[in-house]
Amino acid sequence: MAKALTHFICQSCGASFPKWSGKCEACSAWNTLVQENLQQGPPKGLSDSKGKKGQPLAFMSLRGAQKNMPRLLSSIGECDRTWGGGLVPGTVTLVAGDPGIGKSTLLLQLVCALAKDVPVAYISGEEAIEQIRMRAQRLLVDDVTCALAAATSVRDIVASIDHSEAPSVLIIDSIQTMYVDTVDSAPGTVTQVRSSAQELIRIAKKRNIALILVGHVTKEGTIAGPRVLEHMVDTVLYLEGERGHQFRILRAVKNRFGPTNEIGVFEMQDRGLIEVKNPSALFLADRQGDMSGACVFAGLEGTRPVLVEIQALVAPSAYGTPRRAVIGWDAGRLAMVLAVLEARCGVVFGAHDVYLNVAGGLRITEPAADLAVAAALLSSLTGTPVAADAVVFGEIGLSGEVRQVTQPALRLKEAAKLGFARAILPRMEMMKYQGDSGIKKHEIIRLSDLLPLFQEGMKAPAPRKIKNL
Numbered sequence: 001m002a003k004a005l006t007h008f009i010c011q012s013c014g015a016s017f018p019k020w021s022g023k024c025e026a027c028s029a030w031n032t033l034v035q036e037n038l039q040q041g042p043p044k045g046l047s048d049s050k051g052k053k054g055q056p057l058a059f060m061s062l063r064g065a066q067k068n069m070p071r072l073l074s075s076i077g078e079c080d081r082t083w084g085g086g087l088v089p090g091t092v093t094l095v096a097g098d099p100g101i102g103k104s105t106l107l108l109q110l111v112c113a114l115a116k117d118v119p120v121a122y123i124s125g126e127e128a129i130e131q132i133r134m135r136a137q138r139l140l141v142d143d144v145t146c147a148l149a150a151a152t153s154v155r156d157i158v159a160s161i162d163h164s165e166a167p168s169v170l171i172i173d174s175i176q177t178m179y180v181d182t183v184d185s186a187p188g189t190v191t192q193v194r195s196s197a198q199e200l201i202r203i204a205k206k207r208n209i210a211l212i213l214v215g216h217v218t219k220e221g222t223i224a225g226p227r228v229l230e231h232m233v234d235t236v237l238y239l240e241g242e243r244g245h246q247f248r249i250l251r252a253v254k255n256r257f258g259p260t261n262e263i264g265v266f267e268m269q270d271r272g273l274i275e276v277k278n279p280s281a282l283f284l285a286d287r288q289g290d291m292s293g294a295c296v297f298a299g300l301e302g303t304r305p306v307l308v309e310i311q312a313l314v315a316p317s318a319y320g321t322p323r324r325a326v327i328g329w330d331a332g333r334l335a336m337v338l339a340v341l342e343a344r345c346g347v348v349f350g351a352h353d354v355y356l357n358v359a360g361g362l363r364i365t366e367p368a369a370d371l372a373v374a375a376a377l378l379s380s381l382t383g384t385p386v387a388a389d390a391v392v393f394g395e396i397g398l399s400g401e402v403r404q405v406t407q408p409a410l411r412l413k414e415a416a417k418l419g420f421a422r423a424i425l426p427r428m429e430m431m432k433y434q435g436d437s438g439i440k441k442h443e444i445i446r447l448s449d450l451l452p453l454f455q456e457g458m459k460a461p462a463p464r465k466i467k468n469l
Contacts, residue, residue, distance in 0.1 A: 008033040012218070014190045014227065036185040072169065072210060074113035078266060078275040079106075081304070082237060082250050084258015087114075089168065090208040091257065092201050094175075094230065096215040096223045097239030102248055103214055105135065106239065106266070106273050107171050110212075112141035118168035121147040123157060125177030139272040152187065154180045154196045158203050166207040172200060174214035175229075197229055230254065241268075245361030247282075248273055252302070261365075262302030280307035280418055283360040289388025293380030296420070297372035298391040298411035299364055305407075305414035307391065308362050310369065312376035313355040322350065328358025329369065337373050337396060344400030345448050347378065368405040370396035371424065374447060387422065391415045391439075394426040400447045402426040412439050424450070 008020045010033055015026035023030050071086030080086045083093075097103045104127075111120045124132060129148050136142040147167065151157055157178075161170060172178065178196035179187040186192065197213065204211035213233065215223045223230060230236050236254040241247055250264040266273035267282070276282050284296065284307060293312045298305065310329075317323065326334050334356055341347045356373065358364055371394035379386050386392075393411055395403040404426050405411075412423060416439050427443040444450055 007036055009036050009190050011188075011190055014194075034185070034189055036189060036191055069208075072114060072118060074110055075116075076110060076113050076275055077277065078250065078264030079110055082252050082258075082262050082264040083235065084252075084255055084262065087169065087210045088234075088257045089210050090205055091234040092204055092211045092213065092232070093235040093237060094213050094215050094223070094233040095237045095239065096217050098217060100243075101239050101241055102266075102268060102273055103239055104173055105139065106248075106250070107173065107212060107214065108132070108135060109139055109141060109272050111169060111171055112136070112139075112144045112146055114169050115144045115146045119147070119165075120169040120171075121149065121161070121167040122171045122173070123149045123151055124173045125150070125152040126173060138270075152177050152179055154178050154199050158199060161207065161209065162203055166209055169210045169212070170204070171212045172214065174216060175200075176216045193229060197232055201232055240363060242361040247276070247279075247361050249362060259302050263304060263306075280305070280414060283308045283362065284418070287359075290385050292383050292385045293376055295372045295376040295379060295386045296391045296415075297364070297369050298393045298415050298423070299366060299369060300405075300407055300411060305410050306362070307414060307418060307420075308364070309359040310372050310376045311357045311359055312373070312380045314349065314352045314377060314380040315355075317351055317353045323353040323355075325354070326356045328361070328363050329356060329373070330365070333367070333370065334373065336398070337370055337377070340396055340398060340400055340447060341374060341377065344446075345451060347381065347451075349377070349381070352381070366405075367395040368393045370394065371402060371426070371447075371450070374450060375424065378450070389419070389421040390424060391420050391422075392424040394424070394444075396447055402444050402447060402449075404428060412441075415439060 007016045007018065009016050010024040010026060010029065012029040012032045013024065013027040015024060017025070017033065020033050020035070024032055069089050071088055073080055073086040095103055095107065108122065111122050114120050122132065127150065129150050132148055133142065149160070161167065175193060175197055176188045178200070179192050180195045180199060183191055183195050200211060200213070203209070215229070217223055234256045235252065238251045238253055240249040240251060246268045248266040248268055250266065252258065252260055252262045254260060255262070265276040265279040267276050287294070287309050293314070295310050296307055297310050298307055300306070324331065324334060334354070338349050338354065342349060354377065356376070372392040374396060375386055375392045391411070393405055395405055397403055408425060408428055415423060420439060422440040422442065424442045424444065427445055
């Protein structure tokens with residue numbers, strides 16, 4: 001007879017311990033061990049199954065006779081772009097984001113847009129039906145046919161959709177509120193999240209339902225629950241954005257049916273999240289080209305080129321330890337760029353505070369922004385504005401070389417479309433341009449080549465020589 005064993009499971013990493021302790025030995029998190037009862041019996045092998053044999057698998061060829069099922073397209077183009085061209089039937093998507101960032105609002109808009117073509121269902125474990133209706137009225141989408149339910153039992157949800165007339169799209173808001181009654185633990189624990197997700201994914205694959213799960217995040221910004229949850233799903237989307245900005249970024253960090261790191265840009269308004277079809281023009285709308293310390297970076301998010309303004313402020317420090325503050329970029333890469341400027345170019349920042357900001361609330365992760373950051377720092381230090389019609393991109397190495405980046409032609413094409421006339425970029429001997437964008441290119445090999453180009457080639461008014469301050 002199986003006996004009940006008491007284990008203590010970490011809610012951050014999922015590690016199991018026989019005794020409680022204040023600190024998890026696996027992930028070093030404090031006060032995350034929760035008691036759970038597990039049903040265990042004596043271990044059995046395949047030879048102990050009373051003579052039962054497994055059924056042989058029916059192997060198939062790689063090329064199938066049936067055509068791929070068409071993707072589900074909505075009227076929200078930014079969501080379709082993030083999914084790689086629309087929702088694939090039978091796939092599971094995990095959408096995560098900070099509290100109040102707009103996850104439920106975006107998914108309600110999405111499910112109402114899809115309801116015009118296919119049957120959809122929205123199940124909430126956090127809100128009542130009347131609360132969902134109030135949000136739908138505010139978003140002006142209450143006139144569509146959408147099945148609503150408020151439930152937290154996975155058994156009831158499976159019984160409601162396990163039939164031939166199952167909805168094509170199902171949204172569960174959120175997976176941390178769901179529970180399986182056969183698991184002796186509270187909702188939101190590692191065991192419950194894993195078990196609930198496993199049952200919902202099984203029925204979604206069986207009935208060919210496009211399942212979308214809403215996930216909570218921890219204070220560090222990672223998805224709450226076991227890490228295996230991200231491996232179980234097909235797509236992981238993060239809804240990012242600063243509360244002080246109206247922009248929201250839907251980023252695909254995992255996608256089995258499309259490109260990763262693809263983004264969709266939205267603007268938060270009274271009627272919900274409105275898609276931004278040309279984010280570069282919106283990010284640069286309030287830009288002032290005659291200010292020092294600002295530089296336009298031609299970035300690439302997935303397959304989409306995005307132009308953003310990188311702002312730097314270098315000011316004399318009043319304390320012995322200079323301050324380094326970064327918003328929207330990696331603080332470690334800023335320290336590296338400052339070190340290369342000092343060691344390879346002789347520009348000293350040791351007695352200055354350095355502040356770096358990516359305007360618009362966008363977070364940049366690609367190393368191609370190194371050269372734009374260096375140009376913004378030099379511009380702020382010398383008081384010389386960067387030309388208003390110039391874009392900058394390139395990766396900086398520790399020896400001071402400027403390295404090549406991917407898809408430069410796509411970046412230059414986007415810059416030319418927005419009216420930029422020149423670009424500072426690494427030398428592209430091994431990469432061919434696909435087409436001529438008409439932009440004048442200033443190709444540099446080493447970071448030290450940026451210093452005379454910054455003063456003379458950019459034609460900025462009243463340049464000053466760079467000194468070791």
